[in-house]
Amino acid sequence: MIIAPSILTADLSNLAESCKEAVDAGLDRLHLDVMDGNFVPNMTFGPPVIKSLRKSLPEHVIFDAHLMITNAEDCYMDYIDAGCNHLSVHVEAATHLHRLVTAIRDAGATVGVVLNPATSLDAITEILPEIDLVLVMSVNPGFGGQSFISSVEGKIRRLKSMIDEQVKTGGRPVQIQIDGGIKSHNIAMVGEWGVSNCVVGSGLFNDRGTVKENLAILQTALEV
Ligand code: DX5
Ligand code: ZN
Numbered sequence: 001m002i003i004a005p006s007i008l009t010a011d012l013s014n015l016a017e018s019c020k021e022a023v024d025a026g027l028d029r030l031h032l033d034v035m036d037g038n039f040v041p042n043m044t045f046g047p048p049v050i051k052s053l054r055k056s057l058p059e060h061v062i063f064d065a066h067l068m069i070t071n072a073e074d075c076y077m078d079y080i081d082a083g084c085n086h087l088s089v090h091v092e093a094a095t096h097l098h099r100l101v102t103a104i105r106d107a108g109a110t111v112g113v114v115l116n117p118a119t120s121l122d123a124i125t126e127i128l129p130e131i132d133l134v135l136v137m138s139v140n141p142g143f144g145g146q147s148f149i150s151s152v153e154g155k156i157r158r159l160k161s162m163i164d165e166q167v168k169t170g171g172r173p174v175q176i177q178i179d180g181g182i183k184s185h186n187i188a189m190v191g192e193w194g195v196s197n198c199v200v201g202s203g204l205f206n207d208r209g210t211v212k213e214n215l216a217i218l219q220t221a222l223e224v
Contacts, residue, residue, distance in 0.1 A: 001191050001222055003215065004031040004064055004177070006201035008044065008144035015049070016056040018205065025212040029062040031179070031199045032084070033144075036069040039093050040142035047075075047082040054083030062086060066114065066179065066199075068141050069093065073100050080107045088112035088135045088177075091123045101130050112177065116140065117149050121158055129171050133197070134159060138190075139180025144201040148181025153193055160194030184221040191222065 005027050010018030019030055032050060037043040054063065064086040065079050072089045073096060079087055087104050091113050094100050104111040112133035113124050117140060124134060136156055139146040156176060163174045177197035178190050187198055204214045 001187070001195075002029060002175075002197040003027055003204075003218060004029040004197060004199045005204050005211070006031040006033055006066075006144065006179070006199050007205070008033045009202045010205040016053060019053060019057055019061075021211045022204065023057060023061055025210075025215050027204075027211075027215065028060055029064050029197075030057075031201075032063060032065045033201075034065055034067050034069060034079070035142065036071075039070045039090065040068045042142045047078040050079065050084060051082040064088070066135065066141075067093075076100065076104055077107060080104070080109050084109060086110045086112065086133070088114050088133065090114045090116070090141075091127075092116055092119055097127055098130070101127060105130075112175075114141075114179075115155070117152060121155055121162070125162075128162060128166060128174060131174060132172075133175040133177055134163075135177045135179055135199075136195075137180055138178050138182070141180075146181055148183075148186055150186075152178070156190070156193040156195060163194075184217045187218055187221050188224070 005022040035042045035044045063084040065084040066088045070093050087109050101111050110132040112135050113131050114135040116137050138149050138152045167173050175197050176195045178195045179199035182198045182200045183203040204211050
């Protein structure tokens with residue numbers, strides 16, 4: 001199971017240090033939650049901040065940007081130029097999803113498509129052969145620290161079958177990532193559903209312990 005730390009609930013006034021804490025704990029895929037105050041009711045950061053972060057973190061660290069923005073089709077390149085290795089774009093926000101996905105891959109990044117909790121899998125059936133990852137939201141995007149929506153189980157299990165079928169017929173393997181409300185009590189469960197990449201924000205960055213301590217709790221939960 002890949003654990004991708006979401007820095008949303010980290011100390012944003014000390015962003016580089018928070019990221020380093022996660023990297024030092026052994027987590028090398030940073031999940032960067034980009035919010036535009038339009039697609040979601042909150043704002044975070046954009047390419048300039050990501051570019052600065054890139055300079056202060058080791059090269060092997062994967063920058064996984066979750067673009068919660070309405071205009072990814074216009075500005076995806078700014079995120080790649082800023083140093084992102086992976087971009088996930090919301091199916092609900094893209095008019096020409098195929099064009100966007102192709103452009104991101106042509107620019108050298110891996111690409112994911114994100115489904116909000118109320119968005120059906122049907123929205124990605126046609127694009128599944130073209131992408132590297134599907135991000136299933138288990139909260140409504142916009143804020144860290146929200147409660148897990150367990151009804152995404154059916155969607156994830158069906159997605160896993162679709163991907164298995166695709167691989168069986170020679171198609172590309174697609175990773176299933178989940179985002180929102182992942183903690184020690186549900187991380188193993190979503191793994192059983194077919195998730196292999198968990199975004200964890202408040203489960204790692206909180207007042208109860210260091211990232212290293214909180215990660216150990218998650219890893220223990222995955223082992224039992
Ligand atoms: C929500 C973000 C998430 C989220 C994760 O819009 O995409 O990455 O903040 O944080 P937790 O784990 O606290 O739900
Ligand atoms: Zn996210």
